[in-house]
Amino acid sequence: xxxxxxxxxxxxxxxxSKVRSLLTMLGIIIGVAAVIVIVGLGNGMxxxxxxxxxxxxxxxxxxxxxxRGSSRSIDVDDLYAFVEENEEYFEAVSPTVNVNGSVKIGxxxxxxxxxxxxxxxxxxxxxxxxxxxxYIEYIDILRRNKVCVVGNYIDDTYFLGxxxxxxxxxxxxxxxxxxxxxxxxxxxxxxTDDFVYIPYSxxxxxxxxxxxxxxxxxxxxxxxxxxxxxxxxxxxxxxxxSDNAYSVISMAEILDxxxxxxxxxxxxxxxxxxxxxxxxxxxxxxxxxxxxxxRTREIGIRKALGAKQKHIMRQFVIEAATTSALGGFxxxxxxxxxxxxxxxxxxxxxxxxxxxIPSTFAVFGAFTISVAIGxxxxxxxxxxxxxxxxxxxxxxx
Numbered sequence: 001x002x003x004x005x006x007x008x009x010x011x012x013x014x015x016x017s018k019v020r021s022l023l024t025m026l027g028i029i030i031g032v033a034a035v036i037v038i039v040g041l042g043n044g045m046x047x048x049x050x051x052x053x054x055x056x057x058x059x060x061x062x063x064x065x066x067x068r069g070s071s072r073s074i075d076v077d078d079l080y081a082f083v084e085e086n087e088e089y090f091e092a093v094s095p096t097v098n099v100n101g102s103v104k105i106g107x108x109x110x111x112x113x114x115x116x117x118x119x120x121x122x123x124x125x126x127x128x129x130x131x132x133x134x135y136i137e138y139i140d141i142l143r144r145n146k147v148c149v150v151g152n153y154i155d156d157t158y159f160l161g162x163x164x165x166x167x168x169x170x171x172x173x174x175x176x177x178x179x180x181x182x183x184x185x186x187x188x189x190x191x192t193d194d195f196v197y198i199p200y201s202x203x204x205x206x207x208x209x210x211x212x213x214x215x216x217x218x219x220x221x222x223x224x225x226x227x228x229x230x231x232x233x234x235x236x237x238x239x240x241x242s243d244n245a246y247s248v249i250s251m252a253e254i255l256d257x258x259x260x261x262x263x264x265x266x267x268x269x270x271x272x273x274x275x276x277x278x279x280x281x282x283x284x285x286x287x288x289x290x291x292x293x294x295r296t297r298e299i300g301i302r303k304a305l306g307a308k309q310k311h312i313m314r315q316f317v318i319e320a321a322t323t324s325a326l327g328g329f330x331x332x333x334x335x336x337x338x339x340x341x342x343x344x345x346x347x348x349x350x351x352x353x354x355x356x357i358p359s360t361f362a363v364f365g366a367f368t369i370s371v372a373i374g375x376x377x378x379x380x381x382x383x384x385x386x387x388x389x390x391x392x393x394x395x396x397x
Contacts, residue, residue: 013291013319014326024287025327027280028373032331032366033338034273039362040339042266046259048354060125061217061229062249067240073211074239076200082235083217089228091218094119097203098214101171103196105158113154114195115170117203123181125218131155133164133179141199149179153193170196171206225252270362274369280327281373288320288381313382320378321371328370332363 014021067073076095083090097117103110123135131152140147148168155163163177175198184192204212219228229250236246339356346354 009315009319011322014323020287021323021326024283024323025280025330027276027283028324028327028370029280029331029334031274031277031280032328032370033335034276035270035366036332036335036358036362037338037342037356038269038273039266040335040356040358041342042262042269043357043359044343044355045262047357048352049258049262050255051353058252058255059219059222059225060251061219061225061232062251063215063217063232063236064247064249065211065213065215065236066245066247067211067213072240072245074236075211078239079215082232086228086231087220089220089224089231091220092119092121092125093218094122094125094216095200095212096122096214096216097200097207097209097212099170099198099203099206101206104169105154108158110154110158110194112189112194115203116195116197117200118197119200121218122197122216125216128184129182131180131182133177135179136197136199141201144199144201144205146173146175146202147178147199148175149181149197150177151181151193151195152183153188153191154196155180157189168196170198173206222252225250229253274366277366277370277373280324280370281377284320284323284374285377285380287323288316288378289384291316291319291381316382317375317378320382321374324370324374324378325367327374328367331370332367335363335366 065074079093079095083093095117096119099115099117101115103113103115118136120136120138120141123130130149133149135149136147139145148170150163150168154168155161159166159177163180165177167174167176169175175196181193181195181197188194200212217228217232219225229248233243233246233248236248237243240246336358339358342356343354346352346356
């Protein structure tokens with residue numbers, strides 16, 4: 001009997017007992033679907049996280065200087081000179097100064113608005129864009145010009161989209177709006193569109209700080225992020241003589257660490273879900289043993305007509321593999337359907353763009369494992385059927 005004939009006979013046997021076959025496949029179906037959804041959720045989380053970090057800049061090194069007293073310090077000019085000396089590794093640097101204060105527009109006081117001082121390169125480093133006007137320039141920083149750039153939320157809410165050239169007050173000082181940033185979030189109060197950027201020289205004066213302690217560095221290539229970080233750490237160590245006086249944080253390294261953690265978690269969960277594939281294999285073995293008992297006389301007749309052990313064994317192995325393969329196929333369809341439903345639920349419930357993204361590798365792997373389990377657990381019943389004595393089999397009612 002050829003493989004095609006064995007496969008047709010297997011399909012005929014499965015279709016003869018549809019309900020029993022479906023119940024037999026249930027463990028395989030659930031296992032394959034669960035693996036697809038869990039791995040898809042992990043892929044979605046990783047993609048969402050990468051997109052989130054991309055907006056923060058994965059080519060950015062964030063430096064916080066705690067210092068070691070007045071005897072050892074580093075100022076803005078030193079770090080600008082450092083970037084110029086290492087232009088093959090660094091593109092730009094921008095000091096950042098968070099201001100604790102209030103923004104007042106007319107009679108309105110903005111309670112949740114972020115006020116931050118930045119350098120002229122901050123917008124390009126963060127890959128932000130302007131809706132209109134200009135960004136802070138070097139001359140503004142040098143002369144401490146009282147100019148500012150506002151987020152889309154402030155422009156729309158308090159100036160009805162016409163804030164360019166208008167003014168607002170920061171801690172009682174009047175600043176002229178010279179630029180409006182493009183919308184980045186949902187343009188809500190307290191969101192990433194609710195901010196005012198001013199020259200860092202003004203911000204340090206308002207905050208009454210001496211040396212600025214926070215900086216953002218953009219590197220030329222993410223491939224050299226580790227080398228760039230080491231160069232920067234060496235520079236700071238030469239100044240302070242202690243690595244406790246500063247911290248250098250790489251967004252790319254944080255992203256890699258978090259991705260690794262997600263992958264470990266997804267692997268563990270997928271492995272737990274795959275246990276149901278083993279349960280499904282046990283179900284297939286059980287039903288195949290029942291099938292051997294039910295078809296003992298048929299096996300005896302085939303052996304009497306000249307069928308060899310390998311032919312009988314192949315027939316039952318193919319039948320078990322076909323059962324698990326059909327279960328795997330149904331599981332794939334169910335997995336994709338559940339992934340679509342899960343995406344809709346997550347988007348509505350959490351109000352995010354997180355999507356469940358089924359992986360081709362996970363689909364192929366789960367299907368292959370389901371077929372392999374069918375063959376593995378179908379081997380024992382097939383071996384039992386192949387070893388039946390034809391005379392004893394023919395006498396079995």
